[in-house]
Amino acid sequence: MLNDLREYIGASMSIYSPREDGLYGMLAEFRNPGELVHAAEAVHKAGYRRFDTHSPFPIHGMDKAMGLGNSLVGAWSLGGGLTGLAAGYLLQWWTGAVDYPMDISGKPAFAVEPSVPVMFELTILFAALGAVIGMFAMNGLPRPYNPLFNSERFASVTDDGFFLHVAASDKNFDVASTDELLRKIGALSVEKLYDLDDTAE
Amino acid sequence: MSSKRTDILQAATVAEQSDDPLLVHGGLSFHDITDLVSYHTEKKTPVAWLGAFALANIGLLTLVACIAYLFWNGVGVWGLNNPVGWGYAIVNFVFWVGIGHAGTLISAILFLFRQKWRTGINRSAEAMTIFAVICALVFPGIHVGRVWAAYWMLPIPNQMQMWPQFKSPLLWDVFAVSVYFTVSLVFWYIGLIPDLASLRDRAKTSLRQKVLGFFSMGWTGANRHWRHYEKAYLLLAALATPLVLSVHSVVSFDFAVSVVPGWHTTIFPPYFVAGAIFSGFAMVVTLLVIARRIYGIEDIITVDHLEKMNMIILLTGTMVGFAYITEFFIAWYSGVQYEQYAFKNRAFGPYAWAYWTMMSCNLIFPQFFWVKKLRRSVPFMFVMSIFVNIGMWFERFVITVTSLHRDYLPSSWDYYTPTMIDVLTLIGSFGLFFTLFLLFLRFLPMVAMAEVKGVMPEADPHFYGHGDGQAHAHPPTLSPTVD
Structure with a gap:
């Protein structure tokens, strides 16, 4: 049960567990962004869920092709922003009105109006950090080791390569049929990926 | 591999024949972009770079020496006198923070407005922003007199059990600038991640x-x-968009919230923001005109990019000029004798030379950019961008010094003259700026490769004409599956 949840969350971050024999998945290269989108559509239609596309830049329409919904980074950012707002208010109120109140010309020890700039700045700061931390957390980054790096060809993914990776942990995964599907939809090359940590020989 | 390359090159040719203006010139492929930009971080260090770096380091050492001398002797080594308690330190601080506005404007506001041309210049502009804000942050740190107490600016629990005064605009400034620095740095780093992966x-x-x-x-x-x-x-x-607008507004509160004639005006926040964008864009033009030439990336940072920057310089310069004139009108219309005197004194008093330097550099010279030919002339815009930066430095000088040197009490009037240490500190801050910028050019990709690729027509899946939503069968080009 807990293991399933771990697998599920990992898959949402593009982290998959290898099969017992160390097979991690299959990596197919495509010619260009257009073909990659169509390939993703076809793979999704064939029932695969644990797969991902890799490209040098974000491709318009890929989320839809892969059947992914809206990103939840916004929630992290909102949470951060509200935290910052509350922190800004409490910091100024507590230091000025509670811990060390100072009577200057009979002015109130704390008022919202002059506290707005600092509250605003802290809202922005925490909202921005919330978005960034949320992005890293949901992406499972940093991730220094990735079985994908075992592929020589994959190095071009940050240059001009367009790849589709089907994870071995997908319930529809089968070496022969997945291979056939990837070739049918126009892969330039298909290769098996192993997670070296688990292949002793 | 080669077939894929021809594919993309063919695509690029088709795109060049279409009506949409291309952001990247010269029929470059994705791989060419990676090569062109990455190469400069991978090659052997050029002699010219070493020369420039040595020069910048001399500037940096000057700054360090001036600061050491200041710490040893106290703020008496500066030209401050009794009415003019704010001199070069504040002028330089506002100047550098202002320059630091262009990067975030380009990366945030133009991003929200879907201005795709920003991708060619945003990386270097953001880097410039961060370095300019570092230069700016030096000055509030060193100008406090008792530097060992500088941490009082921050709400840190301390032995006195006292807290900063949150009703002071100077404290708002601490928050605004440090938040701006942090968010700009994070924004820049996030943008760098895919390109660092390319490297x-x-x-x-x-x-x-x-x-x-x-x-x-x-x-x-x-x-x-x-x-x-x-x-x-x-x-x-x-988030960075309201932030960038707030930072210079808060900086202007340092002046506007006080009751000094010439400072106490409500026009300050928008006028400071316009001035910041103006000076920042000028600095970006100065740096990019040189960098694109030396690094041979004229097809990525094109004259079209520079022309658009010049248009923004023209717009914001005119806005700033309009604000200068509005200040005069309001001074007259207010009927307040002190306010009226402050402005007469600015334009015709002992600092008239500074005022007219500012007026001509900021309002008059940018008007040349109405002419398309001049707007697209690289040497002309280079000279102009330097004039704008001189003008914007003088704007801060005029605001700070002319208002302070003659206020309500004629008996306390005085004339402010900077000392050698003041001038060398300013020059030294450029040394710090260029040291950081040269390190950036040497070790990091100066163009956001992933973003530039993303706005090329070849990046659009529809570009390849498979609009029917069906996967296409190509014969596999590589036989048996490799392990």
């Missing part, structure tokens, strides 16, 4: 691979990652 995948040495691998965080260009990444980037842009 990692090209790395020839193990050390380079490890260092870049560390900083690129294991980026693989996965679409599941791009999805969150793009959302975070959009949110950062949306």
